[in-house]
Amino acid sequence: MHLYQNTDIPEPEPFHDDYSNRASAAKEAKMRVDRDMTDRDLKYPVPEGLTSAEEKQWKYQRYIKDYLRCVASIDNNVGRMLDYLDQEGLAENTIVVYTSDQGFFLGDHGWYDKRFMYEESLRMPFVMRYPREIEAGSINDDMILNLDFAQTFLDCTDVDQTDEMQGRSFRPLMNGKTIEDWRASMYYRYWMHLAHHHVYAHYGLRTHDYKLIYYYADGLGTPGSADDPKPPEWELFDLKKDPHEINSVYDNPDYSEIQAQLTSELYQLQSQFGDQPYQS
Template identity: 70%
Template sequence: MPTDRPNILFIMSDDHASHAMSCYNSRINQTPNLDRIANEGMRFDNCFCTNSICAPSRAVILTGTYNHINGVTTLATHLDGRQLTFPKLFQQAGYQTAMIGKWHLGHGGIHDPTGFDYWNVLPGQGLYHNPEMIEMGEEKVYQGYVTDIITDLCLDWLKARDTNRPFMLMYHHKAPHRAWEPDEKHAHMYENEDIPEPETFWDDYSNRASAAEAAQMRVDRDMNKNDLKGLPPEGLSPEEDKKWKYQRYIKDYLRCVASIDDNVGRMLDYLDTEGLTDNTIVIYTSDQGFFLGDHGWYDKRFMYEESLRMPFIIRYPKEIKPGSINTDMILNTDFAPTFLDYAGIDVPETFQGSSIRPLLNGETPEGWQTSMYYRYWMHLTHHHVYAHYGVRTHQYKLIYYYADGLNQKGSIEDTKEPEWELFDLEKDPYELNSVYDNPEYADIVRELKDELYRLQEKVEDERYVKDVD
């Protein structure tokens, strides 16, 4: 084995949308420490998840396979840890490996983390304050704020590591997941200001399939007292009420993000102090995007842009030109092959993505993906979002709401009539007008359906029984 193998510091948060990061030109907050990673490395503007929900995205990242292969289609399907994962390969190759923070892929027996020399994870979603954690199978309660605690545990592990061997550390935050509970230090940020509302805040869900209107994740209607940390003042008009709720929601969300930013700063400072910066690949991403009042919503699940898009910034001074921006399409299936590539470990043939290392060197390989396949399986559960699949290219997005639970654990068996949507992302970047039935797009629809079925076959998924034409 080569002696100069890089360390991997894989930072992931939960539900952090890229439009709440200043390196992605956020209009609503500043993230100076996350920006350090982007400014000293590369920012990806078209990184997408293949199923926009927590556990499924995490399973894709670990196994390098789509959810119909790894079995984690919904939140109720836990990971079978007997599968091949990239941490196992790192461990076998002599890396020191650790998983600290949010796991959310099940606990006990075959569901505990595997491939790690050390793991210490939150049970399920975990708590923001004084969280219980499971350290190598043993439950412990920690005093303090979860984002600080996870960072402290990562720093402790790094300080105690064997400095003669490289490390792969998964530093995975719970924040800024619902119910967005900030710590005392950030509780008063934004107190005397109004956060701008997104362009689609007043969306009325017209000109689309029925799924958008049917979803139950509206800021004005579906947030509860826990989300809002109180109830709106009496006597507000419906518009004022919605605006009030948005401010409560977004400020707490951004306060949780601010704590992540501070803590990532501590981590980057540690790498600097220890002389580890040059030989450590630092990645910051989130398991999916999130609606920050966009379309009047919170939450994710939909194949719409705000939810589909993952932040992805990466720094590696030895290979990546500082301040670079890439617009090629990359997916969460590509993460594992990329990490393995850098570590000099062969990527197993069963992994379905590709290493993005050429992109990081400024070269887009011939035939690089220009379309992606998406599938949300968890029909109706929690937020009444219809099960759907679809294809996105750089210009278009075709979505098929097959709206069937298909007996997936964690889905609800209440089948709806299937519907299609097509968006021209150049003309309609906010996806407000489906042009599926517009005759001018008939050829595009045909091409995209062919591409959808091609991708479905390529990744070995099955077409829905009513999707025939």
């Protein structure tokens, strides 16, 4: 509990997001630090007598410090494991992967939790150590997915993959090589409509420069989803100009050509992965 005790953690840039200039899904979500975070989330009651602004700030500091303390403990123990591999002479032939199943909002957009296709939730940490094949400190910006993990590990152990696998080995990327036909976009779908934090069901496409999201906002009878459809809406973000995804340009005529290209590519990826566009 002493780590960060006398330190204020900086708030993320979009901490005071007002959810304007986007689809209504962002405004309707119930994962706001100030409004929706409970004593259970904070593991401590909120002090009395705070203004709304002070309460939001207090909640954020309480939450982020608790999170960072957990991460520090994990980091320390990962370090112990790496030290052991080094000391026992096992490091050269051991693949170590440090990753997660998804990202997480840590005050970004004023939120906690995940689910949305926005960057903080969509992107995953991925650090890999394999001295035999990976140069220490090297960085690769190609787009890999958790779909690729299995094929990559099979490739590294000279085991054949099966035909039903949807990913692809990124072993050449580990070695610093370029794969000319590597993916330039990815498909995402969140189907649990209103099941958690009132997040609308949606799917979308992300490229290196743009993101297209369609909130079809319908449970479609899937287990765990709510039977409470909402009006469908689109969002389009220029990730180079708007990395925090504050202003959707879906209705901006300057992006009409980009929008058409992304929509076509979205439907192609849906077909590739056995999904299909929403039919209202």
